[in-house]
Amino acid sequence: MGGAGGSKIVVTTRKNSVASIMGNFPTHELKGLSHDDCLSLFVKCAFTDGQIKHYPNLVKLGDEIVKRCGGVPLAVRALGGFLFRKVDEHVWVSVRDNEIWKSKEDRILPVLKFSYDELPSYLKQCFAFCSLFPKDFEFNNRELIQFWLAHGLIQPSSQNQDLEDIGNEYITELCSISFFQDVQDCKFCVYFKMHDLVHDLAKSVAQFEQHTLDAIEKINSNEVQHVLLSGDDPEEVLTLLQKITKLRTILFRNGGATSLSFVTTCASKFKYMRYLDLSDSSFEVLPSSIGNMKHLRYLSLLRNKRIKKLPASICKLYHLQTLILAECSELEELPRDMGNLINLMFLSITTKQRALSGTENGLECLISLRSLLIYACNNLEFIFEGMQNLTALRTLVIVGCPSLVSLPTSVKHLPALENLVFGDCERLNLMDGDGDSEDDIQGSSSRLCTFIIGALPQLEALPQWLVQGPTTSNLHCLGINGCHNFKGLPESLENLTSLQELRIGDCPQLSTLTEGMHRLTTLKVLSIDDCPELSKRCMPKIGEDWHRIAHVPEINIDGESIKWTTNN
Incomplete structure (x- = not known):
């Protein structure tokens, strides 16, 4: 409909019959690769x-x-x-x-x-479940692992194995045989897709009852367990779903304005539901009957711009592993007894609260929590002090909280913490409560691998606990971006003996690197953007700081890759 005069249409197909029907020109047959x-x-x-x-x-x-x-x-x-x-x-x-x-x-x-x-049985199940998503769907490892976990597909072979690590191993195995492709590693998430032929295979080997949007009108079996719906008209299919009692999964293809009546019916009817994605819904109150879904493992209310309150009964979902409340901009507060969610592993929050937790049975009691995302909480000033109780927490992300002034001192003492991100928090001062005592520095996390900070105008220097003590032994990636008052890297940066990536962007007051940069022998990537004086000093041959970084294999300055060898 939008084609201008002279436009051409190219039709690709694997079938000669389709090509002959569609084509006005002779078919161009793509040949295979050469043997070599x-x-x-x-x-x-x-x-x-x-x-x-x-x-x-x-x-x-x-x-x-x-x-x-x-x-x-x-x-x-x-x-x-x-x-x-x-x-x-x-x-x-x-x-x-x-x-x-x-x-x-x-x-x-x-x-x-x-x-x-030839796949082992556990991988066959995980692969088959990928057929529930539409073709050309962009997976990411975190969400897919949560999906697999919700259906009990990830099982450790020993007590010490972490379920998230096992899920990532599954994804790596499926990538190795090209069942997943177009892989993009973006630090905290790995994105990938399935070839449409691989998707066809997954659908053909799936050993469970499933229906998609296109076949929803044909549902006539009480054995259906998984459905994929359009978010445009869920009410139309609600009557069809009424006769199904064993439903485990509801996926919405395009998001949509899911109504309160739809959610109420789901909560009261589908007792065996494990995965309920209500992203982009538009109701103001989640019904208290949600507490009846005792088998629920995954619940997403992502981008619900109207919801104001969560019922206390949500805290009765003792098997819940993933709860997504990000971008629920009108949510007034979290329920009091969130600590009852003893199996919760992944939690994202947007709320209008001034302080998180503070109750005896609040967030600090989530002993199974692996990932915590606090996003766009405009009023948030304080975060609970008992954070050190989150002994399983591996990833902490705090982004878009302009009123947040400081963090609890316990943040740096989280024993399992591997990834730490702060961004767009204009009042946050990471130096507050940093502590200069030797005990405070030595008590910091020894497993921290990634530390990224962005858009923190109050930040002038890195916290001492980051560049001294146990933290230095395992840090692989350090990113500093949009910190306009950041003045200098500490000399103790050379203590980061495992550092592989250093990325600095939009820090105009940072004018030089530390003298000990040449001692960072493990550094593989150095990226500098929008730091005018620093960029000049790091230019090959002529820059005053070049001798400090010449050993780094990959250097990018203001978007340009610096090609340099000792022979030059």
Whole structure:
């Protein structure tokens, strides 16, 4: 409808019949990769560096396997990932001689099905559940792990294994055989997608009853467990859902204005619900009947701009693992007994409260909490002092809280803390209550890997506990951005013996690096943006600070990559 005169339409398809029907011009058939390109791709997927020369027989078998792939890169990558780290020749021979190659018409689906069949049972379940999301859906590791957890798909093999770590291992395994692709690692989240053929495979192997928006009118089975709906007209499907009693999951494809009556029906009817995503809903009060959903593991009210109150009964959801309240800008306060949610692992909050917790059974009692996001709390001035009780907390993010003046001293003593982010908190002074005593510094977290601060105009220097004491041994990433009064990096920065990334942006008063920068031998990435004086001093050859950073492999200054070798 929006095409101007002279526009062209390109139709892509895997079927010649579709191409012949749609085309006004001769079909252009894309050929497969050349054998050499396929073999190069296969070797990258199947072998580690330096492994090829030790296993010449495997390389020869790989060459024969590649010939059978017909130049299809997805098949090459899937099999290469499957054979990665497998050095038993019998395994490679079984792939080469497998019956999947008997299909002359399609080389992709049989290969993908073979890769699926070889997965361990726990991964098969996790993969199949991905079919509940629409094609071209952009997954991220945190949300997918929460989804898997809600359905009991992640099980530790020993007591000491963390469920989130296991979930990330599952994702890595599925990426290695190309069941996930277009992977982007953005520090706290890894984003990825499923190829549409892989999605078709997931749907075909799913061993549970599910329906999508397109088939919702055909639901006639009480065995349906998972539904994917449009957020535009949930009321129209409510009567159809009434006859289903075993519903476990409701997903909304486009978000939508979910009404109070819809939520009330869900809460009273679907006793076995585990995953309820009510993002972009528009009711003012969550019904108290939500407390009846005893099996609920995941509840999201993300971006509900009208909700003002949560019922006390929400604290009876003892099995709840994920609660998303971010961008609920009218939410007046959290329920008093949040501490009853003893299995809660992921919590995000937007509230109008002036102080968080302060009750005997509040947030400080969430002993299972792994991730806490406090976002856009405009009135928030104080955070509970008992934060040191959150012994499982690994990620703490506080962003968009302009009234927040200081943090409880217990923040730096969280024993499991790995990721710490502060941003857009104009009154926050990280130096308040920093403590100069040796005991205070030595008591800081030793597991902190990532520390990012942004848009903190009060910040003039880094806290002492960050660059001294146990914290220094494990910090990998340090980011400072939009701190207009930040004046200098401390000399003790050289204590960060594991630092791999240092990113500095929009800190105009920062004019020089520390003398000991050359001692940061583990530093791999240095990025400097919008720091005029500092950028000049770090220019290759002519900059006064260049000798301090010349050893860093990747240097980016104001968006330009600095290419430099000692031979230059």
